[in-house]
Amino acid sequence: MIENGWINYDIQRYVDDDGNDIGASTPTVNAARLTFRYVFREVRILGADYGAGVVLTYRDQVLRPEPGSGTxxxxxxxxxxPIALGWHHNNWHFQTSYTFWAPTGEFEAGGSTNTGKGLWSHMLFVGSTWKQDASLPWAATFQARYETFGRQKITDIRPGDVLSLEFAFGKEIARGFNLGLLAARSFQVSRQSGTPGGNPSKYEINLVGxxxxxxxxxxxxxxxxxxxxKEFDNRNTTEGFATLLSLAYAF
Structure with missing residues (x-):
């Protein structure tokens, strides 16, 4: 499968630990991604289909930049x-995977045009999808991600671990066309360490769409x-409106 995705993130405000606007300038951030995924049909692991993939990103700055950063x-x-496993049983589908981020993006301590985090990170993913057995089915999906970070060699900062949860449900309203609603929550479960002057508060992100x-x-x-x-009630981060346009083709 090949997918080309374009992301637009319109930052409406920066908020502190109480959700108050800190009054910083609010840029718009754009990013593109090119995804390659392949399922090795001849390979089975623990009774599951085995797949692997890589995502290349290209952006004008990090998706959650510092206030006042350039583009x-x-x-x-x-x-x-390197590894994604998928199980299928009647109307239910389950998946788990391990992913890591390689610091190929530009990073400079205090830089205003950084497009990478300047560190390695690792993520574990689990998810489940249910799809109704009908000509125009209903479907629901739940996903959970846990990401842990290494230290930036330049700054010795280590971001706090992040747990992200996402739920979506929808219906095929015409042959080949689906509409749905989604909700997501992402939050740090540990504080950032190594920050000069003390460790910042954990951030929280909430979204409906x-x-x-x-x-x-x-x-x-x-x-x-x-x-x-649309993000709402965020803490210690940006808050804004996100749009994703995705074009994909499965061989």
């Missing part, structure tokens, strides 16, 4: 999934998806 397009960090997915009959394997989301 300039550069290669971002590279995302590599909608999505539309179209799989045209004339192009089997093709998929077009549009997802929009």
């Amino acid at each position: 300039d397009y550069h290669l971002g960090d590279t995302v590599i999934t 909608a999505e539309g997915v179209w799989k045209p009959k004339a192009f089997p394997g093709a998929q077009f998806a549009l997802r929009i989301g």
Whole structure:
């Protein structure tokens, strides 16, 4: 599978640990991603399908920049999934995977055009999807991600671990066309360490949104998806409106 995704993140405000606007300038951030995933049909591990993938990112700055940072397009960090396992049983589908981020993006301590985190990170993922057995089915998905970070060699900062939860449900309203709603929550479960002057408070991100997915009959394997989301009640981070346009093709 090959996917090309474009992300637009319109930052509306920066908020402190109490959710108050700190009054910093609010830029708009754009990023692109190119994803390659492959399922090795001949390989089975623990009764599951085995797959692997890589994501290349290209962006004008980190998706959650510091207040007042500038913009300039550069290669971002590279995302590599060496192992992904999927199980299928009737209407239920389960997946788990291990992913790591390689620091290929630009990073300079205090830099205003950083496009990478300047460190390695690792993520564990589990997810489940239920799809109704019907001509125009309902479907629901739950996903959980846990990411842990290494230290930036330049600054000796180690970000706090992050847990992210996402739920979505929707219905195929016409052959090949799905509409749905989604909600997500991401928060640090430990504090950042190594920060000069003390460790900052943990951040929290909350989002609600909608999505539309179209799989045209004339192009089997093709998929077009549009997802929009509004953040609310965030803490110690940015808060804004995100849009994702995704074009994918499965061989």
